[in-house]
Amino acid sequence: xxxxxxxxxxxxxxxxxxxxxxxxxxxxxxxxxxxxxxxxxxxxxxxxxxxxxxxxxxxxxxxxxxxxxxxxxxxxxxxxxxxxxxxxxxxxxxxxxxxxxxxxxxxxxxxxxxxxxxxxxxxxxxxxxxxxxxxxxxxxxxxxxxxxxxxxxxxxxxxxxxxxxxxxxxxxxxxxxxxxxxxxxxxxxxxxxxxxxxxxxxxxxxxxxxxxxxxxxxxxxxxxxxxxxxxxxxxxxxxxxxxxxxxxxxxxxxxxxxxxxxxxxxxxxxxxxxxxxxxxxxxxxxxxxxxxxxxxxxxxxxxxxxxxxxxxxxxxxxxxxxxxxxxxxxxxxxxxxxxxxxxxxxxxxxxxxxxxxxxxxxxxxxxxx
Amino acid sequence: xxxxxxxxxxxxxxxxxxxxxxxxxxxxxxxxxxxxxxxxxxxxxxxxxxxxxxxxxxxxxxxxxxxxxxxxxxxxxxxxxxxxxxxxxxxxxxxxxxxxxxxxxxxxxxxxxxxxxxxxxxxxxxxxxxxxxxxxxxxxxxxxxxxxxxxxxxxxxxxxxxxxxxxxxxxxxxxxxxxxxxxxxxxxxxxxxxxxxxxxxxxxxxxxxxxxxxxxxxxxxxxxxxxxxxxxxxxxxxxxxxxxxxxxxxxxxxxxxxxxxxxxxxxxxxxxxxxxxxxxxxxxxxxxxxxxxxxxxxxxxxxxxxxxxxxxxxxxxxxxxxxxxxxxxxxxxxxxxxxxxxxxxxxxxxxxxxxxxxxxxxxxxxxxxxxxxxxxxxxxxxxxxxxxxxxxxxxxxxxxxxxxxxxxxxxxxxxxxxxxxxxxxxxxxxxxxxxxxxxxxxxxxxxxxxxxxxxxxxxxxxxxxxxxxxxxxxxxxxxxxxxxxxxxxxxxxxxxxxxxxx
Numbered sequence: 022x023x024x025x026x027x028x029x030x031x032x033x034x035x036x037x038x039x040x041x042x043x044x045x046x047x048x049x050x051x052x053x054x055x056x057x058x059x060x061x062x063x064x065x066x067x068x069x070x071x072x073x074x075x076x077x078x079x080x081x082x083x084x085x086x087x088x089x090x091x092x093x094x095x096x097x098x099x100x101x102x103x104x105x106x107x108x109x110x111x112x113x114x115x116x117x118x119x120x121x122x123x124x125x126x127x128x129x130x131x132x133x134x135x136x137x138x139x140x141x142x143x144x145x146x147x148x149x150x151x152x153x154x155x156x157x158x159x160x161x162x163x164x165x166x167x168x169x170x171x172x173x174x175x176x177x178x179x180x181x182x183x184x185x186x187x188x189x190x191x192x193x194x195x196x197x198x199x200x201x202x203x204x205x206x207x208x209x210x211x212x213x214x215x216x217x218x219x220x221x222x223x224x225x226x227x228x229x230x231x232x233x234x235x236x237x238x239x240x241x242x243x244x245x246x247x248x249x250x251x252x253x254x255x256x257x258x259x260x261x262x263x264x265x266x267x268x269x270x271x272x273x274x275x276x277x278x279x280x281x282x283x284x285x286x287x288x289x290x291x292x293x294x295x296x297x298x299x300x301x302x303x304x305x306x307x308x309x310x311x312x313x314x315x316x317x318x319x320x321x322x323x324x325x326x327x328x329x330x331x332x333x334x335x336x337x338x339x340x341x342x343x344x345x346x347x348x349x350x351x352x353x354x355x356x357x358x359x360x361x362x363x364x365x366x367x368x369x370x371x372x373x374x375x376x377x378x379x380x381x382x383x384x385x386x387x388x389x390x
Numbered sequence: 391x392x393x394x395x396x397x398x399x400x401x402x403x404x405x406x407x408x409x410x411x412x413x414x415x416x417x418x419x420x421x422x423x424x425x426x427x428x429x430x431x432x433x434x435x436x437x438x439x440x441x442x443x444x445x446x447x448x449x450x451x452x453x454x455x456x457x458x459x460x461x462x463x464x465x466x467x468x469x470x471x472x473x474x475x476x477x478x479x480x481x482x483x484x485x486x487x488x489x490x491x492x493x494x495x496x497x498x499x500x501x502x503x504x505x506x507x508x509x510x511x512x513x514x515x516x517x518x519x520x521x522x523x524x525x526x527x528x529x530x531x532x533x534x535x536x537x538x539x540x541x542x543x544x545x546x547x548x549x550x551x552x553x554x555x556x557x558x559x560x561x562x563x564x565x566x567x568x569x570x571x572x573x574x575x576x577x578x579x580x581x582x583x584x585x586x587x588x589x590x591x592x593x594x595x596x597x598x599x600x601x602x603x604x605x606x607x608x609x610x611x612x613x614x615x616x617x618x619x620x621x622x623x624x625x626x627x628x629x630x631x632x633x634x635x636x637x638x639x640x641x642x643x644x645x646x647x648x649x650x651x652x653x654x655x656x657x658x659x660x661x662x663x664x665x666x667x668x669x670x671x672x673x674x675x676x677x678x679x680x681x682x683x684x685x686x687x688x689x690x691x692x693x694x695x696x697x698x699x700x701x702x703x704x705x706x707x708x709x710x711x712x713x714x715x716x717x718x719x720x721x722x723x724x725x726x727x728x729x730x731x732x733x734x735x736x737x738x739x740x741x742x743x744x745x746x747x748x749x750x751x752x753x754x755x756x757x758x759x760x761x762x763x764x765x766x767x768x769x770x771x772x773x774x775x776x777x778x779x780x781x782x783x784x785x786x787x788x789x790x791x792x793x794x795x796x797x798x799x800x801x802x803x804x805x806x807x808x809x810x811x812x813x814x815x816x817x818x819x820x821x822x823x824x825x826x827x828x829x830x831x832x833x834x835x836x837x838x839x840x841x842x843x844x845x846x847x848x849x850x851x852x853x854x855x856x857x858x859x860x861x862x863x864x865x866x867x868x869x870x871x872x873x874x875x876x877x878x879x880x881x882x883x884x885x886x887x888x889x890x891x892x
Contacts, residue, residue, distance in 0.1 A: 045788045052498070055490030056512070059762065062755060063515055066526065069533045137425045144422030157426060164433050166809075166874060168816025170845045171440070171867050174852045178860055179439045238432055245429065271415035292521060299523025301819035302845070306852055339819070342525050346532065346823040364529050368522060375521030379514070 070368055073361035083355035085112065091355040098362055104312040104336075106356050114359055116366055118312040122229070122335035123367075126308055127297040129233020129331055130240055134297075135290055137237075138244025145245070146252035147274045158246075165242035173306035176235035181307060184231055227309030230331040235303045240293045247292060251285020252278055284381045291378035295371045301339040309334025310344060338367045440871075444864025452865055457831050457847060461858035464851075466869050471833035472746070472841035473815060473873075479750025479837075480757065480814050485807055487754070488761030491516075492803075495762075496769040497777075497791045513766075520759035528820030531752025536824060538741035551575075553737035553836065557600060558727035560585055567594055568606055568721065569730075576729035585610045585723045600732050611722055621709060624716055628708050631668030635682075635704050638664055639689060639697055649693040657686040668708070672715035681707045737836040744825055745838040752820050757810040764806020768799040801885045808881035812874050818845030844870045 077083075082092035085106075093114045101115015145154050196202040204212040255278050263273040279286065311334045336344075345360040455465020495513055500506050533539060542549045556572040568591035585591070589610050595601040611617045625632075638660035642650045652660070661682045665675055672678075682704060689700055742748040772795045780790035821843050829850075830842040844866060851863035 041786065045786055048788055049498070052490050052494040055487050056494045058487055059491045059516070059758060060512060062530075062758065063512075063519060065534060066519075066522070066530050069530055070526070073533070137428060140422045141426040141429055144419070144426045148419050148422055149426075157430065160430060160433060164429065166812060166816075166878065167436075168818065168845055168870065168874070170816070170818040170848050170852075171436075171871070174848065174863055174867060175436050175439065177852055178443065178864070179435070238436070241429055241432075269411050269415040271418040272411065274418070295521050299521075299525070301523065301525045302822075302849060305819075305822075306849065339523065339525050342529065343819070343822060346529070352537075361529070364526055368526050371521060371523055371526075372518060375518050378521070379517050 066368070070361060070365040073358060074365040077355070077358035077362045083353070083358055085355045093355065093359070093362075099366075102315040106359055112355075114355075114362075116338075116363060118315050119336060119338045119341055119363060120366070120370075121313040121315060122308070122337035122340070123298055125229040125313070125331060125335050126233045126236055126300075126304055126337055127294060129230055130237035130297040130300075131290075131294060133234060133237035134240040134244050134293060138241050138289075138293070139248050139286065141241075141245045142248035142252055143274050143279065146249045147270060147278060161242050161245055164238075165246070167239075168302075169239055169300060170302040170306075172235045172239045173303040175238075176231050176303055176307035180234050181226065181228065181231035184228075185226075225309065225332060225334045227307060227334040228332050229308060229335045232304050232306075232308035232335075233331065235307060236297050236300050239300065239303065240297050243296055244289055244293045247289030248282075248286050251282040251289060254285060255281045284384060288378040288382035291374050291381070295374035295378065298374065299339065299367065299371045301343060304337050304340045305343040308337055308340055310336050310340065312336045312341075338363050342367075440864050440867050443861055444866075444868045447861045447865040448868055452862070453869065456833075457829075457842060459829070461851075461854075461856065461862055464862055466844065466847070466866050468831060468833050469842040469844045469847040469866075470869070470873075472749075472830070473843040473845075475746045475834055475841060476749040476753055476821070476843055477811060477814050479747060480753035481807075481811050483751060484754040484757050484761050484810070484814075488758050488807070488810075489765050489803060492762045492765030492769060493791065493796070496766050497795060498787070516759050516762050520763055523819075524756045524817055525819040525823060527755040528752060528823030530755060531748060531820055531824050535742045535748035535751050536744050540741075542740040549740050551737065551739035553734035554731050554739070555601070555734075556729060556731045557602070559600070559730045560591065560723045560727045561725065563722040566721075568592065568723070569594065569600070569602055570727070571602065572729060575731070584613075584726045591721065600730055606721060611720070617722055620717065621713075624709050624712055625705060628668055628705065628712070631664050631708060632701065632705055634667035635660070635664035636701055639686065639700065642686075642689075643693070647693065649691045650689045650697070652686055652690050654687070657683055660686055664704075670712065670715075672712055675711070678707060678711040681711075733836045733838070735836045737838050739838055743838055744840055745836075746834045746841045747837040749821055749824055749841060749843070752824050753814040753817060756817055756820055757814050760810040760813065761807050764810065765799070765803045768802025768806060769795060771802060772798040805881050805885045808877060808884065812877045812881075815874060815877065816845055816870065818843075818849050821846050822849060844873070 078093060078095050078098070080092060082090040085091045091112055098114050098116055100117075101113060102117050103113035103115045104118040105113050145157065149157065196204050206212055259277055259281055260273055263277040268276070313335055341363055342360055345356060351357065452465050453470075454467050455463060457466075457468040458464040495509065495516075500509055556574055557569040558572045560568045560570070562568060570585075570589065570591060591606040591610065592602040593604045593606050595603040611620075639650060642652050642656060642660060644651050661679055664682070665679060670678075685700060685703060685707070689696065692700075738747065742751075776794040776798060777790045780794045781787070785793065825841065825843070825846055830840055834841040848863050848866045848870065851859045851866060854860075
């Protein structure tokens with residue numbers, strides 16, 4: 022057995038070479054097919070969004086839910102300040118109210134997630150002992166693995182009710198007849214009104230603040246882990262040089278490590294903003310359904326402050342998409358096509374953020390690799 | 391600062407400044423630690439709030455019950471099965487596609503300058519695609535899979551169907567359903583062909599489902615006209631019974647035009663006499679006797695036309711009793727059939743519609759970039775010397791990849807893939823866009839069947855204003871998180887097993 026095989030084996034190998042070549046060709050072909058499908062999908066997204074958006078701007082117009090023909094010009098859409106597609110009467114398809122809604126939510130999210138995330142990352146990277154870090158990092162990864170619908174539930178059942186309960190943000194109402202006295206209700210309790218401050222604390226059941234905080238919590242792990250990666254990629258020599266010059270840990274972190282990792286940190290921030298802008302489920306559950314009113318409220322200052330108010334129900338781009346695709350518009354109507362134009366806008370905004378983020382990230386990786 | 395200290399001979403400020411600097415260091419450490427702690431506290435509060443809200447509704451009944459419009463009866467089973475089905479399709483499509491693409495991009499870099507540029511563009515694009523919001527993929531899925539650009543007609547009227555069997559469903563006068571194999575879907579404006587005499591009908595499959603069960607042997611009459619002569623024949627044969635019965639109730643009258651007066655004994659006598667006079671093929675006359683007795687006792691105090699009616703009813707009762715015995719294996723079918731179908735689990739039609747297959751493929755779009763990037767990184771982590779060693783030993787390019795680089799990268803690919811699939815399990819937005827708001831109660835039966843996934847159900851429950859829905863939504867979240875946790879545990883296990891094999 023042993024002798025025969027030793028001679029036979031190479032012969033088998035030799036004979037199988039042409040078969041081997043054919044098999045390799047087949048494998049290559051299937052690999053190319055896989056890559057081909059992937060590329061088709063990539064192009065498909067752009068193709069579908071683009072063609073359907075162009076169809077939305079068809080000069081012949083589309084029927085709306087009431088059976089009238091509506092024509093939407095690209096300039097009306099991309100520069101329009103009014104959005105009311107579903108109500109009767111005159112329709113307006115200006116996308117800015119939706120973008121403003123998205124920005125409100127993303128603003129709250131980032132005001133929370135970026136500073137908290139960055140200084141958490143600094144602590145994990147610079148201060149925490151390896152044992153502690155190895156304990157905390159998996160916990161933060163658990164936070165990253167929680168589905169976004171869970172954060173939406175959290176926003177609706179915990180954050181917003183909690184905000185609604187914050188009585189101490191309200192102030193007592195002064196009696197107009199007796200200065201220095203405060204109005205009371207029948208049972209002797211003081212009457213209160215919201216404390217103002219851009220109307221921040223007169224909170225609707227659905228509002229940008231609660232949704233934004235939930236989005237911020239969702240983005241927190243992304244900011245932490247990407248920023249920490251950037252901080253840890255800074256060479257040890259830089260830190261040691263700083264310590265050698267007598268700097269404290271605080272000074273080293275803030276004046277040496279963070280500036281050195283700035284490109285990585287800004288990439289992390291950009292990717293987090295992209296996530297916040299594209300977040301759907303939290304917004305669909307907690308942000309509400311009223312488009313931000315950008316016109317018709319007096320002067321520009323009033324418009325900006327009203328657009329900046331976070332206590333009201335807002336309709337972000339993703340919220341509108343969910344609204345349309347869960348049954349608010351029939352197939353082929355102008356409302357239906359408008360969702361593609363909104364999706365296209367959303368796609369472009371997030372893609373720009375992501376491309377920028379990835380570009381910056383790649384550059385900083387190359388710098389220290 | 392260095393200048394300041396050298397100019398100042400007094401070291402006092404430096405000491406004070408070090409104190410200050412150390413203090414700011416401690417404060418900064420505290421602030422940073424507090425921020426990290428905040429993240430952990432939020433996670434704790436999140437989990438605690440969900441647990442306290444949901445744990446009360448969590449029970450075996452909740453796990454195994456179907457979805458329902460009543461929050462007290464609703465369960466997670468429907469969407470648990472739905473999630474499993476779409477994630478299985480998603481995994482089966484995304485893993486080969488993603489790993490294949492990653493192998494091609496990482497291992498077979500083209501030498502041609504132009505191809506290399508294309509290669510670079512694809513590589514960057516995939517990375518960027520991973521950051522596209524998932525709802526955009528949902529819209530892509532609706533357009534490409536659910537409606538297929540409207541190329542194949544509407545969603546509810548799929549073309550080129552496979553795994554679908556059509557039957558003509560007849561309803562017999564005995565209220566039972568019978569089936570005959572049919573050749574295709576119903577044609578608009580045409581009713582099915584009426585049943586013919588001698589046609590082979592089949593009983594429903596076991597458990598009463600649609601499909602061919604046992605053969606229902608026998609003749610078939612189509613209309614009442616066909617059945618009439620045969621019923622008349624039975625009626626004539628029962629003439630003797632009818633005569634005696636008529637005489638019996640006539641004799642029971644008080645006078646010629648007076649009302650009928652019967653008691654239990656006399657009624658029994660009339661019925662027994664009539665039955666004795668008839669010729670019966672059905673040996674069991676007890677039902678017939680009981681029905682006739684009831685009829686006669688009901689006649690008490692009646693006269694005239696009621697007696698004639700009673701006679702007609704009596705003969706009907708008698709025919710009913712004899713019908714099955716005199717005409718065995720006969721099914722009477724009036725109305726034309728309804729075209730019905732059964733669908734095998736692999737049933738596919740174009741377009742896919744808002745079904746399981748479209749859902750799984752849409753999720754595939756979402757996780758494909760993640761799978762590719764993870765696999766690329768795993769392959770990149772394998773040292774180049776592995777491949778060079780294999781090539782030096784005379785292996786072909788593919789052999790060096792499949793026998794050295796790929797096996798070494800498997801643990802990394804597995805981990806990345808499983809994390810991607812757990813992302814798919816929790817992903818709600820694309821599924822919501824694809825599935826619409828349909829209220830689904832039963833788990834999907836085939837690839838085209840509509841479905842509900844866990845995140846989608848949780849979303850729908852959370853949106854309901856009633857507090858009961860919030861508690862079952864919390865219970866649903868607990869189940870979802872347990873599924874995700876066990877999935878991640880599986881990832882860790884597989885990774886460890888794979889790295890042990892190395």
